[in-house]
Amino acid sequence: MKYFQRLCLILPILLVLLTSTISCNKTKTKIEKPNIVWITSEDNSKHYLKMFDDNGVATPNIESLANHGITYSRAFSNAPVCSVARSAIITGSYGPRIGAQYHRKLKMVPMPDSLMMFPAYLRNAGYYTTNNNKEDYNIKKGDSVWDDSSKNASWRNRKLGQPFFHVYNIGITHEGSLHFTKEEMMLNSTKTGENTFKVQPNHPNTKIFRYTNALYRDKMQEMDTKVGEVVKALEEDGLLENTFIFYFGDHGGALPGSKGYLYETGLHVPLIVHVPEKYKHLAGNEKGIVNKGFVSFIDLAPTVLNLAGIHIPEKIDGRAFLGKNISIDEVNTRDETYSYADRFDEKYDQVRAIRKGKYKYIRNYQPFNYDGILNNYRYKQLAFKEWQSLYEEGKLNDIQAAFYKERTPEMLFDIESDPYETKNLISQPKYHTISNDLRERLDKWVKEMPDLSFFPEHFLIEKAIENPVQYGKEHKKEIHKYIDISNLCLSKFESVKQEVMNSLTSKDPWQRYWGLITCSNFKKDASALESIIRTIASNDPENLNRVRAAEYLGIINAENPSAVMINTLYNSKKPAEALLILNSIIVMQSKRYNYKFDIQLKNIEEVVSENSEVKSRLEYLEVL
Structure with a gap:
């Protein structure tokens, strides 16, 4: 009886302790997920930060982040321009596979493979998701992505104890900051001395280039100050011990020949991840280290999901480089990255x-x-x-x-x-041996996606825009054939002459298209096919094939291409098609070929001439 009485006295105390423990565990569960902050700077490759490159300037706030985390010395954008790079980030997918590869999209594409933009997965898992404030995707955005995407977006508006994912975009280093006049250059000196760095070897070493370099480095230091302000705000809110902070450039730099090009200055970005002490087990338990493994933008989405303990969708192209079940040593061995460039504004390339x-x-x-x-x-x-x-x-x-x-x-x-x-x-x-290996790897990659850019953009808009990924799967065989035709130019002409001829006489218009481009790459070596090409220039049912045929004849100086190109421009009712025609006109009137074009605005279809990108081309050609 006495034992029972004692038990009755102790039992309430045990229940209180048990309830308290459960409550603590619940509270612990609520704060278990780390906060994640991204700080991005626009138009900023790694070449201008001293911590990555001796030719750069000091960025003490970014360096401080690195002291408490991991520096990724080989981080890459998959594309060298804003909307295409950001589309890869938000989807974790390669642009040419999902139809998001064109900058300043003429048409938005849907999210691929039933995926969601990755912040939506965070939001569904209880995260407060905010973006301050640039989006710039080539993809239709659902309503479930952000709790707030605006200039006022902040983690401070979340519920008490709610984990958050916050993006803060810094536009100080954007290429627009280098659009100054000669008068402004004369009036405004730079903080960075014009003789404190080397002008890169492919640039002329002139007063204008040195001033532009110096001003750009000034902008890097302004940007670094803004990074420090964001970190200080987190510290003031007592959040540093629970928050991963990523700093990275959104693609390559703003100096000429960087942004928009698949050179290292267009792709190789700075990336630092500040690792909070309590979560260092998710980052290899070491701080202040440099990881030399290759990571790219398609890897950012799965990395954030993995840090948050959220299942990574199988159809994402990227791989996590931090978080549970990720070996930092394995990441350090990664040594491969892929990139792509297509249309940037009105300028086409592939x-x-x-x-x-x-x-x-x-x-x-x-x-x-x-x-x-x-x-x-x-x-x-x-x-x-x-x-x-x-x-x-x-x-x-x-x-x-x-x-x-x-x-x-x-x-x-x-x-x-x-x-x-x-x-x-x-x-x-x-x-x-090296080039053969890399050629095979790249060829395998473009085929496996498959790469939708082997169809012209206007055709994709007409046929594939509702579901680009599915269209690619259904037409994989045709895309592989176009890729094979495009690669014929890597052989001696005589060894592939019959295959090139077969492409030019194919019933498939895009086999003819790539056959013509292949002939242009062969130049006069392909002159044995000139009569077939002249026929295409005269009466092919596809505007672009007539243009490509005329382009070949212009390249080998066999015939002035202007009449054919101008007439096809007048015939076009599709802005994307007209842009490709205008691109060829720009090439043909360049210093190398110097053909003359007399384009009359009144003869261009209004649906074409009113397109903003077409207007840019017509403005340059002095048609407007």
Whole structure:
């Protein structure tokens, strides 16, 4: 009885203790998930931060983050321009696979494979998701992505104890900050001395380029101050011990030949992750280290989901590099990244690249589209204008002039010995084993996606826009054939002559299209097929095939292409098609070919001429 009485006295106390323990465990569960903050800076490759490159400037706030976390010395955007890079980030998917590869989208595409933009998974798991404030996706956004996406978005508006994911975008380093006049350059000095760095070897070493470099480095330091303000706000709110902080550039830099191009200055970005002490087990238990493994933007979404303890959808292309079940040593061994470039605003090209270890292989599918093709917004920068003027005046050396000259279909660079990719090694026999390996890897990648850019953009808008991924799956065989045709130019013409001829006479218009591009890559070596090409230029039912045929004839100086190109422009009722035609016109009127074009605005269909990107081209051609 006495024992029973004692038990009755003790039992309430035990119940209180048990309830308290359960309550504590519940509270612990609520705060178990880490907060995650992204700080992004626009138009910023790693080359301008001293912690990544001796030619950069000090960024003490970013360096402080690195002291308490991990520096990723080989982090890459998959695309060198805003909307395409951000589309890869938000989906975890390659743009050419999902139809999100064109910058300044003419049409939005849906999310692929029943995926959601990754913040929606966080939100469904109880996270407060905020974006301050740039989105710039090429993809239709659902309602469930952000709790708040605005200039006022903040983690401070969440519920008490609620974990959060917050994005803070810094626009200080955007290329628009380098759009100054000569008068402004004379009036405003820079904090960074104009002789405290080296001008990269492919740029002319002029007053304008040195001033632009110095001003850009000033902007880096302004950006770093803003990074410090965000970190300080987190510290003041007592959140640093629970918060992963990612800092990264959103793609390559703003200096000429960087943003918009698949060179390292367009892709290789700074990435630092601050690791809170209580979650260091999710990052290998070490801080202040440098991880040399290759990570890219498609890896960011699965990494955040993994840190938050959320299942990573199987159809995401990327791989997590932090979090549960991730070996930091394994990440350190990753040595491969892929990238792509298509249309940026009104400028078309089609380039793919792979970097593996220290070697970079670039495949220019249309190498006659030289790098320096005008883009109106880009050429608001005085340095760009001067670069082009000096080329036209014959005042550049071979390395500096390469930007305005025709490229080779393949390029190979040793990034460690040639960080600015000025020495193409593709033709050197001692590198053939490396180039063959990288060519095969890249070819396998574009086929496995499959790469939708082997259809012209206007065709994708008409046929594939509702479900690009499914369209790619259904037409994988055709895409593989187009890729194979495009690769014929990598062989000797006589060994593939019959295959090229078969493509030109195919009933499939896009086999003819790629056959013509292949002939343009062969130039006069393909002159045996000139009569077939002339027939295509005269009466092919596809506008673009007539243009590509005329382009070939113009490249080999067999016939002035202007009449065919102008007539197809007048015939076009599709802005994306007209943009490709105008791109060829720009190439044909360049210094290399110097053909003249007399385009009359009144003859262009209104649905075409009123398109904003077409207007940019017509403005440059002085048609408006």
